[in-house]
Amino acid sequence: MLRLVSTASRPSSAGRLGKTAVPPKGRRAFASTSAKHADISLTVDGKEVTVPQGSALIQACEAAGATIPRFCYHDRLAIAGNCRMCLVEVERSPKPVASCAMPAMPGSKVWTNTPLVHEAREGVMEFLLANHPLDCPICDQGGECDLQDQSMRYGSDRSRFHEITGKRAVEDKNLGPLVKTSMNRCIQCTRCVRFANEVAGVEDLGTTGRGNDMQIGMYVEKTMNSELSGNVVDLCPVGALTSKPYAFHARPWELKNTESIDVTDAVGSNIRVDSRGVRVMRVQPRTNDDVNEEWISDKARYAYDGLTFQRLTAPLIKQGDRFVAATWEEALSAIADGLAKTGAQGDEIQAIAGHLADTESLVALKDLINCLGSDNLATDQLGGTAPPVHGVDVRSNYLFNPTIPGIEQADAILLVGTNPRHEAAVLNSRIRKSWLHTTLEVGFIGERVDTAYGYDYLGQDIKAVQEFVAGKGEFAAKFKAAKKPLIIIGSAISEHPDGASVYNQLASYVQTHKNKLLTPEWNGFSVLQRAASRSAAYDIGFVSSAKAAKTTPKFIYLLNADEVDPKSISKDAFVVYQGHHGDLGAQLADVCLPGAAYTEKSTTWVNTEGRAQLGSAAVPPPGASRDDWKIIRALSEVLNVQLPYEDVLALRDRMWEISPTLVRYDAVESTSPDVALAGLKVLVESTKKAAFKGLPFEKPIKNFYMTDPISRASVTMAQCTRAFTGDQESGISDEKGLQAAFA
């Protein structure tokens, strides 16, 4: 089924040129729905192998266990076929065949290990090296360089290079503060170009010139403004694109690799933390097709240097207007004294859970506060002290129900008050992927943003939601006709004054269209969280009761809460801050307890889908800081309400008691349609009388590079902020407008 894609290219009555005044963003190529392919069999090195029809020959060879060297081919990118390294011999083919660009044919016989193939690889390698500088000793890619590895394995053992004129020289490009370029080393595999165009959606990178003069670049001088740009460093098979913050810091063989979970957004990207001694040296993505494929956002990758600045390394007690370092014993008894002195009783004891609070400490803190007789549990967001509008009794009311890979099945998406590009960058690339390759239609309500794919703009406030629900407008019709429609509500909506009303409208829309939006196979109602701890907080019921929300707290416990409004804390309240950075929350505190950052503790993180994943400690926490749940456990003893778990396993048993999903790692427990419907019914009932003011939905993240204490302490993120979010003086005014139109 072919379609005329992109509203951009559809001829309109205004004429083609009439449309150029407001160019719609982005384009799509012809796309067809993926057909179901039969399997085919072929022989690779004498081994029979069966692969789906339409697979590339290289995939068939891989399936047969033959290793094929390659530079340009990448599973997740379009096929370029320009490095020629993957040559194999195919029966009845007069020449070696580039296996990445050749579809696997039924019954063909392929050899990957013949003299012809060896000779071909050696020849290709020689050509690639003819223009590649011999600077491996000073190249950051050394040790993890595809070219180095493959030249050792497949290349010739001696050089025939006698070119007195020297090698090709290409000027280095400035791609911004994250990606360092050394273009002499480029072998023009174009992986970075394909990534930028297909996945990241910044169509600025390309190849200019031809032949020997061909080079990768932007032609005009500008930086690569993408929140996924760091991935080109991983993709580059040579040292042409390397990481600027990591430049000359370490060699890969010196590093300890720890598999962990990213916490800079609620996607829960799988990461590998590379550390040396007590320092995190870099963060790399880990492949997980269910979550982040193999990409991570720049914040996840480069905010790690924030882990070394502004750290709280010793318990601090405020004396007068300054903090004095203390021992743990002093600090904990100071808290006990403070609690007694304020005379806080019952709901006057409040706990606020911040963005980076892990699940273990959330559970321990909730248990502690409940033991103290309080129900006053808040999350660190606007209106976080009140019970959330969507309620927390049914998980599907606040989770990303269709799951992240499920996005690719959706054929119509409505984004409400969210900019996934900044709130969940990797998830956004899935939407873009789907938008590029399928007939996906996207509708958008909220502050206009550049999402990296085209969308129908419906409006910026509750009125647009009402109109959509009433079925007015072109997009509403498209959405109704869709087979698997998906509503994505941003986490900022529940913070918005009109949030209740929006939830009411959309939940009743889902109820009326439940035959499509809520089926056993598909739950099209989803909330996109943006804080790593939020789903877990809701899962364990870290929300206040209606009664507790009305009390003025006298004792406030901030667990990693750094977004709190200082004005909301009354002057005579006693404030405890537990966290790892001396950020906003610590300034408000009377006692600071130094906790561990996400790279320093092995804790559970629940992402926006409700997928529990276990992070692991890569480095020890600095100074006197401790695992967060242990701090709370120790405090409980001082407060004479000893929590009943001695070790983390007992604590996880407690988590299992609360919700088994919290410890069923790597799996998503989907909510059944009946329960989800019941949840929506409650939601509609509770928000029935909600009034609305008609204020526009603003994007919650103004600066993608600084959203949490770690990224705010990071020098790299500060450089990114300056380079990408400020008024960039490029001297190219028209250019900018044009870019905005297409980017």
Added chain:
Amino acid sequence: MSAIARLPKTLPSRTYLSRTFSSSLPRKSDALFVHRDTSYNNPKIPFEFSEENLKRATEIISHYPPQYKKAAVIPLLDLGQRQNKGWTSISVMNRVAKLLEMPPMRVYEVATFYTMFNREPIGEHFVQVCTTTPCMLRGSTDILHTVCQHLGGIKPGETTKDRKFTVVEVECQGACSNAPMIVVGDDFYEDLTRETTAKILDAFAKGEKPKPGPQSGRHTSENSAGLTALTSKPYGPGQFCSPEFQ
């Protein structure tokens, strides 16, 4: 050594200039394939298609399916180049990108790939001297030398000081049977000698337009020595037939 010593200082007129084996002029790739803002070439300089050209552009775009509008990028760049005094400025590329709703980078890729898009300003008359093998065998080296000397000793790729002429070396233009040849603007001047080359350049310098085509008196590529075959009178109908058919 002795060969060099024996070379006469001034070359006799019948000898063609010789060139050593070497690559073409060393080029700094960044000067060629990276854009640098200059006073005469930056995105702030506006470029807009004239009304007539815009009509033509619409017509060109209509040749392609609407979702493949970008297929019109080469003809449109050419159109822009013609309107922009023979060179494709960054503004021309941006305008084409806007017109075709494609990212500017995709246009830059095309414009840098094809050598016939001049990304630097050129003189009023764009002189392209073919130096591919057939022309070279017929003395194009000499013609190139003549052109360069005649225009005040400039080198291929350069423009005269009065900005009237730009000389470039090009590959085969497909007029091998009339080699050597040059292209001035859109016209071929063929069968050149030093003298006729100089005459053509002089005429252009004076603002005249010499007659394009072979400069040797040939009409097209017929044999310059006259016909060597089919010289007798062709026989008419019925000739050599038996009488009943006459």
